[in-house]
Amino acid sequence: MRQKIVRLALVGGVLFLALLLLLATCGGGGADDKKDDRPKKPVKKSAGPTTQLTVPSAYTTARGWEIVGVGPDYALSHTTGRLAYLVKASDNRYRLRTVDTETGRDGWSGEAWRPPDPLHFPKLLSVAKEDRQFFVTWSYGKVGDGLTPADTFVSLDVYDAADGERRRVEVPWSGAPTVTATGPDILISDGRAxxxxVDPLTGQVSEVGAAAVTYPKGCAACKQLTEVRGQTAKGLLLSGVREFWVRGGWFSRTVAPKGANVLSGVPTSVAPDRILAKWQLAKGSKRAATHELWTVHDATSGKAMVSVECHKPAIEPGRYPQAVVSPSDRYLVAGNLAFDLEAAKGVCFEEEDGSAQLTLASVTDAGTAYGATNARDASDALEGGGAPVTMSFATWGTEPLPLNVRLPEVETSGTGLFRWTDRKDQLHLLGYPRVG
Structure with missing residues (x-):
């Protein structure tokens, strides 16, 4: 009996030592773990969406895909059908990943990298040039003590949307930058002149200082509060306190829409190939004191494509609504404005007293726009603020949606994209396919 007990004790000791050895070999805490590039909070993908949001009837939640733990921005390439998003990896590094928007399958993934400002998510946008599309991540930071302009810079990583080929570009920059990509290049500006x-094809940087800006002849207003507003295929788009122009190209005074005061144009929003501008009505016209003219211009030629009149606001907004264009470029919405560019028709949604309660936030190629009444702005509408509505370009009418409906931010490849933040403050990105 004693021998059996001793024998069992020996076997138990051997098993215990084997277990310790196994834990030492496979357990965490080793030096190699510090080099792990995987996200600290791994992105979870499912074959179908686990989260079932309440969405407009045009979409189904029975199929689709879901990503959990994405960064605050995403970028789309409609030509490749890919969506790019950022995740945080170890050691304050970040990684760009892609997904097929129609199927939800993973696409290419970039290598992890550390931005100059590792404490904040880098920004993400897309740009197209010469029939190629690129995803661009950017961050602003410093090297050394950052006491001289040469120590601070904008760091950009430019990825070919088709295969993920990456190019790093660093541009010395003093002061907080504004980075946009209305095309064909990536534009960095300081909010002034x-x-x-940055050419996404070559990485070449072309700087234009305020001293090199040229002004249209006879435009005194152009020299007041001069600001770079964006880029067009013909060059930089600039504006003054009134009037706007493309450097080396067209001048707003020569492309003013019919019925406008030609000396009053102000660009309020710039999108790829499109400019939304506000004009005063011609002096002496019947509604010049109470209304303004809103016009969509072709960014390359400056040509006025379609206009609509709206009441002047009682208080001028501090920030104008951002223009949102459908993937096919046919429809454009901005706040309470809606334009069918192919039909050359526009509508200003406002009450009889001139108040604007509707804010449109997204628009699809099917001719459906989504927004909300009594929302602060488009972002508020997409986050569930106000009372959700849908607008049809076929009828130019609006219909209310259930109050708990979540609105699509965009539709691409027949899939509506929705965002939702859970109780753990994790951001979910969901793709629900359009029905039919």
Missing amino acids: NSAA
């Missing part, structure tokens, strides 16, 4: 354009 200084700018730098």
Whole structure:
């Protein structure tokens, strides 16, 4: 009996030592773990969406895909059908990943990298040039003590949307930058007249300082509060306190829409190939004191495509609504404005007293726009603020949606994209396919 007990004790000791050895070999805490590039909070993908949001009837939640733990921005390439998003990896590094928007399958994934400002998510946008599309991540930071302009810079990583080929570009920059990509280059500006354009094909940087800006002849207003507003295929788009122009190209005074005061144009929003501008009505016209003219211009030629009149606001907004264009470029919405560019028709949704209660936030190629009444702005509408509505370009009418409906931010490849933040403050990105 004693021998059996001793024998069992020996076997138990051997098993215990084997277990310790196994834990030492496979357990965490080793030096190699510090080099792990996987996200600290792994992105979870499912074959179908686990989260079942309440969405407009045009979409189904029975199929689709879901990503959990994405960064605050995403970018789309409609030509490749890919969506790019950022995740945080170890050691304050970030990684760009892609997904097929129609199927939800993973696409290419970039290598992890550390931005100059590792404490904040880098920004993400897309740009197209010469029939190629690129995803661009950017961050602003410093090297050394950051006491001289040469120590601070904008760091950009430019990825070919088709295969993920990456190019790193660093542009010395003093002061907080504004980075946009209305095309064909990536534009860095300081909110005034200084700018730098980065060619996504070559990485070449072209700087234009305020001293190099040229003004249209006879435009005194152009020299007041001069600001770089964006880029067009013909060059930089600039504006003054009134009037706007493309450097080396067209001038707003020569492309003013019919019925406008030609000396009053102000660009309020710039999108790829499109400019939304506000004009005063011609002096002496019947409604010049109470209304303004809103016009969509072709960014390359400056040509006025379609206009609509709206009441002047009682208080001028501090920030105008951002223009949102459908993937096919046919429809454009901005706040309470809606334009069918192919039909050359526009509508201003406002009450009889001139108040604007509707804010349109997204628009699809099917001719459906989504928004909300009594929302602060488009972002508020997409986050569930106000009372959700849908607008049809076929009828130019609006219909209310259930109050708990979540609105699509965009539709691409027949899939509506929705965002939702859970109780753990994790951001979910969901793709629900359009029905039919």
